[in-house]
Amino acid sequence: MDSHQNQTLGALQELIEVVAKLRSPDGGCPWDLAQTPETLTPYVIEEAYEVVDAIKSGDQKAIAEELGDLLLQVVLQAQIASESGQFSLKEVTQGISRKLIRRHPHVFGDVTVASMDEVQQNWQQIKAEEKGEASPEAQKLSDKLSRYGRTLPPLTAAMKISQKAAAAGFEWQNIDEVWAKFHEELGEFQQALAEETPARQQAELGDLLFAIIQLARWTNLEPSAALQGTSQRFIQRLQKMEAVVNRPFSEYSLEELDALWQQAKAQLA
Numbered sequence: 001m002d003s004h005q006n007q008t009l010g011a012l013q014e015l016i017e018v019v020a021k022l023r024s025p026d027g028g029c030p031w032d033l034a035q036t037p038e039t040l041t042p043y044v045i046e047e048a049y050e051v052v053d054a055i056k057s058g059d060q061k062a063i064a065e066e067l068g069d070l071l072l073q074v075v076l077q078a079q080i081a082s083e084s085g086q087f088s089l090k091e092v093t094q095g096i097s098r099k100l101i102r103r104h105p106h107v108f109g110d111v112t113v114a115s116m117d118e119v120q121q122n123w124q125q126i127k128a129e130e131k132g133e134a135s136p137e138a139q140k141l142s143d144k145l146s147r148y149g150r151t152l153p154p155l156t157a158a159m160k161i162s163q164k165a166a167a168a169g170f171e172w173q174n175i176d177e178v179w180a181k182f183h184e185e186l187g188e189f190q191q192a193l194a195e196e197t198p199a200r201q202q203a204e205l206g207d208l209l210f211a212i213i214q215l216a217r218w219t220n221l222e223p224s225a226a227l228q229g230t231s232q233r234f235i236q237r238l239q240k241m242e243a244v245v246n247r248p249f250s251e252y253s254l255e256e257l258d259a260l261w262q263q264a265k266a267q268l269a
Contacts, residue, residue, distance in 0.1 A: 015071070015072070015075055016075060016079075016089060019032075019072070019075045019076055019079050020079060023076075023079050023080065023083065032076075035076070035080070036080065037077055037080055037081070040073065040076060040077065040080075043073055044070075044073045044077075047066065047069045047070040047072075047073055048070060050066045050069065050070075051063070051066045051067055051069075051070050053066075054066040054067075074089075074092070075089060078092050099130075102126060102130070103122075103123050103126050103127065105122065105126075106119065106122070141164070141165070141168050144164060145161045145164060145165065148160045148161050148164075149161065153224070155213070155223050155224045155227065156224055158209070158210055158213045158223075159213055159216070159217060159222075159223060159224075162210070162213060162214055162217055163217060166217070172214075172218075175215075175218045175219075178211075178214050178215055178218050179215070181211050181214065182208075182211040182212065182214075182215060184211075185204070185207045185208040185210075185211040186208055186211075188204050188207065188208075189201070189204040189205055189207070189208045191204075192204040233268070236264075236268055237261060237264040237265055237268060238264075240263070240264035240267055240268065241257075241260045241261065241263075241264050244260065244263075245260065
């Protein structure tokens with residue numbers, strides 16, 4: 001093992017010890033001691049998104065910092081589990097190492113692959129065998145799709161679900177039929193807002209959003225990226241407005257705010 005590897009292991013050990021100290025009943029941090037795996041789940045998601053944002057920015061210092069924040073969440077979850085004898089960071093790291101070895105027989109075994117498609121097929125087959133599931137080809141469509149609904153962000157899950165369902169035959173014949181579905185769902189949502197309960201309104205809103213995602217799929221657009229872009233543009237326009245106002249937005253009339261908004265929109269166009 002070279003000196004760089006030793007330094008890396010030393011740095012990881014230091015992090016483990018710092019987290020253990022934060023969780024120590026003897027002089028630890030009250031906030032860290034109050035956390036549970038469940039209370040920390042929002043931070044896992046938040047830190048993962050911040051890693052993605054840093055990678056998009058290309059700022060290497062920010063990427064390293066955000067990866068550290070995400071690593072902290074892994075170590076902290078393992079520390080909490082180890083305190084009640086469930087598992088430790090050792091089981092976490094050994095588990096992923098063994099999984100990688102199992103799922104790459106073309107690297108660690110004697111399997112030969114001819115393409116990326118074969119790598120993917122082998123991966124999915126081994127994964128199904130590990131979980132005691134039927135082969136990917138034999139699995140029920142609903143079982144496949146339910147996993148996406150549980151584990152992916154809603155927009156991503158909806159796109160993935162619709163792609164897999166379409167591949168299995170649940171598909172329109174042309175985009176005109178998709179547009180008709182969108183207008184049908186829009187009408188049902190409007191009717192629900194006027195006449196139905198909040199639960200029914202929420203259900204119809206979901207149907208409308210799902211129809212929009214079908215339009216995105218048919219036009220080869222990415223809904224998550226599209227929505228993220230809109231949010232960013234909204235913030236940029238607010239920044240332009242804030243640069244020229246001299247009092248809180250609440251003290252402006254709607255007409256004045258709209259004029260400022262249009263001005264900001266034009267400047268950013």
